[in-house]
Amino acid sequence: MNQAVARFVRPLPSREIWTFAGLVVLACFVWLAGPLFAFAEVRPLESGWARGLTIAVLFIAWGARVAWRSWRAGRLNAQLLNQLREAAPGPAVADDPAKAQLDELRSRFDEAATLLKKVRFGQADTVRKGLPRWFDRMSRQYLYQLPWYVFIGAPGSGKTTALVNSGLSFPLAEQFGRAAIRGVGGTRHCDWWFTNDAVLIDTAGRYTTHEGNRALDEAEWKGFVDLLKKYRTRQPLNGAMLTISVADLLGASEAERTQHAMVLRKRLLELRAQLGIRFPVYLLVTKADLLAGFAEYFSSYGRAECAQVWGFTFPLAQSEAPGFDLRAAFDREYRLLHQRLNDGLPELLAAQTDARQREMTYLLPQQIADLQDMLGQFVAEVFSVSSYEPMPMLRGVYLTSGTQEGTAFDRVMSGIKRFLKIEGVPPVAQVGSTGRSFFLKSLLQEHIFREAALAGSDLRWHQKRRVLQIAGYVLLALVCVAVLFAWLRSYSNNRAYLDQIAGRVPAVDAQIAGAKFSDAADVARLLPVLDALGNLANAGGVDLQHPPLAYRWGLFQGEKIDEAVDAVYRRALEDVLLPIAASRMEAALRDARPDETEYAYAALKAYLMLYDSAHYDPAFVQAVVDLEMERALPPDFSPAERSALRAHLAALFGNRVAVSPYPMNERLVADVRDRLRQVPFSQRLYRQMTMTLRPATAAFDFSVARAVGPDASLVFRRQSGKPLSEGVPGLYTRNGYRNVFAPRLAGEVEAYGREEVWVLNLGLSEIPGPNDAAAWARDIRQLYLNDYLKIWDDYLADIKLQRTATLAQSIQVARALSSADSPLTRLMVALARDTALGDAPGGARNLAARAQDKVDEARSSLSQIFAGQGGNSSASAAAPASAEQIVDSHFAGLRAFAPGSGDQASAFNDVLKSIDALYTYLTATDDALRSGAQPPPSDAPAKLRAQAGRLPTPFREVLDDLSNVANGSVATVEQRSVATRAGANVGDFCRQAIAGRYPFARGAARDVAPTDFAQMFAPGGLMDDFFQKNLQSIVDTTSHPWRFANRNADADPSAAAMLASFEKAAVIRDVYFGGGARTAQLKVQIQPLEMDPSITEMVLDVDGQIVRYAHGPLVQSAVNWPGPRGSNQVRLQVSGQAGATEGFSTDGPWALHRLFDRAGVSAGRGSDQMIARFTVDGKPIVLQVNAGSVRNPFRLPQMESFTCPPKP
Template identity: 90%
Template sequence: MSQAVARFVRPLPSREIWTFAGLVVLACFIWLAGPLLAFAEVRPLESGWARALTIVVLFAAWGGRLAWRGWRAGRLNAQLLNQLRDAAPRPGGPDDAAKAQLDELRSRFDEAATLLKKVRFGQADGARKGLPRWLERMSRQYLYQLPWYVFIGAPGSGKTTALVNSGLSFPLAEQFGRAAIRGVGGTRHCDWWFTNDAVLIDTAGRYTTHEGNRALDEAEWKGFVDLLKRYRARQPLNGAMLTISVADLVGASEAERTQHAMVLRKRLLELRAQLGIRFPVYLLVTKADLLAGFAEYFGGYGRAECAQVWGFTFPLAEAEASGFDLRAAFDREYRLLHRRLNDALPELLASQTDARQREMSYLLPQQIADLQDLLGQFVAEVFSVSSFEPMPMLRGVYLTSGTQEGTAFDRVMSGIKRFLKIEGVPPVAQSGATGKSFFLKSLLQDHIFREAALAGSNLRWHQRRRVLQLGGYVALAFLCIAMLAAWLKSYSNNRAYLDQIAARVPAVDAQIAGATIAGAADVARLLPVLDALGSLSNAGGVDLAHPPLAYRWGLFQGEKIDEAVDAIYRRALDDVLLPIAASRMEAALREARPDDVEYAYAALKAYLMLYDGAHYDPAFVQAVVDLEMERALPADFTPSQRAALRAHLAALFGNRVAVSPFPMNERLVADVRERLRQVPFSQRLYRQLARTLRPATASYDFSVARAVGPDASMVFRRQSGKPLADGVPGLYTRNGYRNVFAPRLAGAVDAFGREEVWVLNLGASEMPGANDAAAWARDVRQLYLNDYLKVWDDYLGDVRLQRTSSLAQSIQVARALSSADSPLTRLMVALARDTALGDAPGGARNLASRAQDKVDEARSSLAQIFAGQPGGDADAATDAPASPEQVVDSHFAGLRTFAPGSGDQAAAFDAVLKAIDALYTYLTATDDALRSGATPPPSDAPARLRAQAGRLPTPFREVLDDLSNVANGSVATVEQRSVAQRAGANVGDFCRQAIDGRYPFARGSSRDVAPSDFAQLFAPGGLMDDFFQKNLQPIVDTTSHPWRFANRNADADPAAAAMLASFEKAAVIRDVYFGGGARAAQLKAQIQPLEMDPAIAEMVLDVDGQIVRYAHGPLVPSAVQWPGPRGSNQVRLQASGTSGAADGITTDGPWALHRLFDRAALSAGRGSEQMVARFSVDGKPIVLLVTASSVRNPFRLAQMESFACPPKP
């Protein structure tokens, strides 16, 4: 019974078995529960064949995955073995004897490789015994899937010997023999040992020490590691076995041991760095049998005892913990190992009868104890912790022995001999025991191989694989749970959705009952009702067209509810909104102005469509109703309300025939029809046609921006302020006419005629015939051409040159216009093309057109002459009429005359460009001159350009006139700035030094302007006058007040304006103070006493020796001048009282007379030349009347009071 159970329980850990079992359960579920699964109304697994096909697909997918995994593992295994077989020998070649052995080895290894491609390894034969064949095949593993271990150690460290005598099972040994697999004469490169449990790689010792050809050894070592990484990417190694022989430990010096430890450590770090994983390392102390007493101590062990482990393994948790002290742990475990030997020693000695054997057995624990420091130091150096290098993961230290050959090391006796100075004692020889392995099989098979997953547990790939597998299982479980949860959630959401709609219905009913609508003005009260009805099915914010997944899964009820709500909503539109719209359409028809034919016709047409389903056009009706409702809405109607109303109107009139609920107003319709019949058919047709064709010709729109390109805004502008991108509608362009209007005219006449039959209710006699249609088309074309001319004339008259604010900008515009690819050229070519509707637009047609114009003119004259003669036939003289497009071509012939072409056209246009180029040269020379401080060169370039502009048609005449004026203005502006800068430098500096902060320009100042400085600045021929005559006289208009620059095109410059005001005021000061061309400032005035206090007996005014007396006698004026004859620069006003006491006012300096009057209270006299000065002398008033020699009173001269020197540059 137990064997039967074991037979079936043993394969249960196989993942394939569990997957197969899961598929069987899933297949049963599909077969039994499949008919119950439904998505909406669909049951995909209801039929038996559908369920059977689903089950077959599942098992086929599983089988395909197994086949793919097997094929992939076999392919990788084959690639790996091919790589091993094709490995080249070392460069330089072995000797002939070795070469023969290598050839033999290669031949036998080829056979092994061929066999290994077909063989998979599993558990031991005993473990597989009793398994069915298919379970046995599932339990096998490809060579690629076995754990791999690498042996690393110095040459002669016993790696190969340990493997040979390990007691492991090598499945190919019977066919090839052990020597064939492991190589000949030691390990040349690396030996591959294939066991049932693992693949063991025995590397050559030179890979570790690089003691031969260093570069070659390093390259081979790297190639070996790359080979592992390439073919076992997810787990290159499961562990490494580091070997160190007792001979290397005991027989080497301390320096040699340290060097050996560093080399081994380097190899381990290289492995970890290149493979990218952390793997366990097992330290094997080989050739332990060389220790004295080893053979005697363990010689009595049987096979099972020799296969056990002799060493210690560090606890994984302790070794992985931070702060792990490796040396302390080693010493602890090693002491336990030594104690174990000591504890077993008494019993062992008691069992041995040979004295020599007991002596040697007694020495072994001491040998082991003496080896502790050497081995501990070696372990610490190989596996020491570093801040810069990761510590290799040492799992344990183990003592092993493969064979018992060679001379034993007796460190105890060696120490005694050194102490007693005994020499010549022969070394201890090994006993004659037969060679057998110690402590290897269980170490490899039961300990190291069982930890094969230890390295894999830290691999990122392995972790990701496990996560993916776990994720797959979780996803499958989650899918089932999610489906159930989705149905529950959908049911809950749909239930809540229906509850929300049910809760909103009473409120909507109340809104409908409470809404009273009298007309379009009251539609604001209707909108909430319609909005509520329209959105009733949108409860909870659910998008009915694309409901969320949480509402779907076959349970969504929104579509059914929306259909019912939409029916109610459309009934509400018909019952409430349609009457309002129909009433508004009738009102619009009634209110249509008699002169607005197009509007009246559209309103009538839309109104009639509400009663005639045969001619109903939803888009047209909706457009007219939208417009009319917009016009009737109150001013406080918000944009959101307007948008909502348009949406309801679209639902009302779109995609269905809406019928007015009111009877047709026959009388109103008849009146409008009669009024429309009074308008010529051609006018009605043209207006309707123009409105219809505008959208179709939008791509032909003409604008300066489109014709000229990106630099249009730099050169041109529109006088009206409209953007350059706006222009002539595409309907009124050459393409619009030839591609749209002209081809559709005949059809439009026919269609509009048929439309007017029912719109205007035309009778049979009124319906257009074939002749009428041709005449109407001709009339419509003529109306179109008239508008064509008007639209283009308005647009061309609006194009102007761009304004510039500096000479640099004017130069930039002139340079652009005079360039080879001039914007002027592009604009003229584009205009010539779009203003020519004939067959040959542009220059090629101009000469022919002008010749034909001459012929037509002569023919017309002859017709008029012969019209009054008997027998004369005017019709015969005129022949056929010219084409209707000739009206446009003739009107804009001037444009094509100057358009770039050949012959006279080229010469005319070249003359214009040359004039612009000359202007550009002049502006550039002017700019250079002004920059260098020189006088700009004279030039007639602006005048010549203006002359050329007079020959050009609109808009080029205006553009070039603007360019000439702008050029003049820019030059004048820069010249004015230059003059202002020179004035500020040449005149302003002295002016500021002479008058700033000085009297009389600074009234409160105690410092006076020196008379010589005043004369040097303001006298005729002085600084101000001389600078004006030389620099400003030609460019300043002195006849205006204030003065202005003669060139009115110049931009206003604040500095130049301030400078000009300074010179204007200086001229007034010159005329007042330096009359008659005097070189020194002088004033003349009359002073007459007007009033004096009775307490003053006499008043005496002494103006620099000129005496004015007054003692209550006649009021006689006295003439004075300044400076006076005495030259004292003093003025004194003295008042003598009746008691004989005298008091007065005295002022000194070149401006003493001005300072005297500053001491008085001044008021205006009868004229601007007079002023009344009221003095107070000791509190007693004296009033004088001062009359200047000019209306410009020097004592209160406004120009002097506000005078400012020319500003600094």
């Protein structure tokens, strides 16, 4: 019974057990009382999961702390053991046996350290049997947590012997034997004794006396103390046991005893100074059995008597009191000890029968009395009080004996012999070693180990701890102040927030009061009201979902306000917006056009859902209402207002059943249903599917940009101007058909058929059956395939080659198209894939498909034979083997050209080779033009154009455009080059000799020299010669104005201006250099037409050629320029009735032109005639000039507008 109770009572003192029990109680409290806990009307522990999470966090935190402490203690223990193993290496010996012994010691200590990590120090295992393992783990003590004591004493003082025979329990003894329990280093360093109650460190005697190598001994002693300080920072030691043997007391001189006391005192002071703590010291007088009579006196003692304490302990209060007289206290307690021995003599002497034994027994009290002075003096020297050094905390003096051997000291008999001068009497020898320990076990277990708490802690450690505690308290106070401040600020912010809400309410009430909203036209006035209601809780810019920290701390009121506002807002939506939406849906049904069957069906479906909660679909209703409201909104409705309206509609219809406030318009519904029934089911469903399946196929959208990649914009464009990223909707691609349309067709037909039952209110006879569904599916598929063909045809016709403005761009396009990874190849492969709906998209059909073709061919032949035998077989005969073959057959030519194997690969490679040849030609042309040479001849453009004619759309157009672009680019660059040369070779002279001179610049003072004029415009002159050599072959002179023969060339401004200059120069040449003359010459007919009556005679002298008129017949006179005289002068002179003459003259190579510049010129009756009106002295003269050509040299437009070839 007692053992059973002990099994469960033993672990109870464990702190972990009580902590765990407290956690269980706290968990129960949290679970039961958690819902009652409220913080500012918030109940964080109201829900079960919140309480469960809180309890889990508590236990996880406790478990983590226990695990961490366990891991930390075990880690420190392991570190300590490893450090102890390596701290004091054995002496460096060269002999192999010594090294082997050292290795053996290390190996055995490793095994002991491993076992220490597993064993448990405590009571006997028999007491623990039956306990759960986790109980044992929770009450387990680690090596680091046991009290530590150090033995200090001179060599041979009996430290080790006392420990070996102390009667303590050593847990490793059974496995390793008592001799193997020692730590590293043997007796030359220190022994570590691991007991169930404490760790005892038996230091080597040389650590105390430093009798060998003083520097080495001091270093090892300091390293040992530092090791204790490192791993037991707070309390390195729980006490020290100072040993002095009877032999050292009695066998040494007074000076030697004093020196020994000073050494021990120094070691104690070093320990206290280095460890920083004050610890109790127990003085053990060992080898008490060397006192004569010890063995005889205690021979009758049993195990219990031998285990008791023989010595005395100073009361702690007295020993720590000021003025404590250690020597007096020692003498007093020692006399009591001596008195106790004397009191026991009568009984012992009466019990003993041997005379010799009785003699020896009688001597022991006298031996003890004789030892008092020496031991007292020794204690006083070791533990004396000093003004400069603190006194060690001596707890008591105890006499012990570990084993009984050696020669006893008989100071009494020795004194008598010296007094009687008796010599030759041998000393008293012990009978033999009894192997019994006296006065050790109880001293250690019941006295010293129980005072483990007397040792102080490191003051510096306490100071650090105190600083940390103060910092913790300060931090806690700051946290409290901060939390209080946060609460106050949160309260202030929430108060201001509520005040803002309260300030908004009257304005919202004023907007709602008296306002009437009936249709979509009122939405503009309704939106501010709904916005104000919806945002009523969003005052001060506070985000209700994620409010600022300054508004929280358990005081945020936004959620409550938001709930109340949301209820009012939703009520407003139902009372105001829902009637508008419902009336708009009814208007949509009423206004739907006959050709908008899919819209009418969707509007009817949404309208009916407002009255049928069983079929209500909030997402569908919201989508239809959004579209209808968009159509009804005024055009000036801003995008922001439209977005706000959609948000309000989402709040109205989202995740709830909205019911129309108006009664259903049965007549309107019936009319719409009748109108929809008139449209074939397949058409309605197909249009519906095209809208509903578009989003599901968006990933399959085809575009040139997606098929070709980044190079698409470099090579291709769309004639419509649409971007290359737009193309064929994914619904009309191979993946869209095979992955979406075809698999979902039957399901959509079935679902739509069921839907029509309630949408169109079909009767029992109208409900579709299985055969109807199959027929509808075929019809829908046919509609789809027709659109498939049209969409692809339109798209392919829209793909064109990218326009190029320069030869360099054309070269870049040709290089891209002729590359190994040609965009043309990528586009062709992508088109071949998406224009084949059958199982073989590449144009190569498998064996089964070809076999099916044979079967279809045979069926077609048999249908002709059995034609007229009943049924319409022609339709089936003409039908393809599968619906997909409609598309496959339509685009068979496109796929046949796709890169593949055999002939297909050869044909496509030929095209790529032609493009590469064109690229080579363009590159060579560019190099030639850059160097000023003529482009090399090549048939690459023509060959490519010929190949393009055999290709399908869009590649035919693309390659044809490429050929044209290549020609045009070459021509453009060639034209620009010619213009550059013309501007340099002809233009420089023209600008020096012609530009800005008369007659090209009217009013100019300087004239064009005749020789310069001839050099410029005469046949074979600069203009004519350059034209013949450079332009005649590339210019179309049959058109007016002249054009370059290659119409694909881009219009270059400099080339066009240059060509216009040469065209005008040709006219000037023909006018002034007729008949191939090398000098400019004119021949005109001049005839007077009118002359003022006051003028008697008019004389016109053109360089010696006289034209005279005196109101006679109107006769034409031929005039040449230049004239025969060579004076370059023209004079007009008139004579009046009084004989006075008046007139004027012009000079220079262009004097005749300057003459007519002074006249008012107008057109004559013929296209080759010109009327010149002169005024001389206010009297008019009218002359008619006939140039013999429609090109009048005096008013030649080409000369007036002539400009020199532009400068490059």
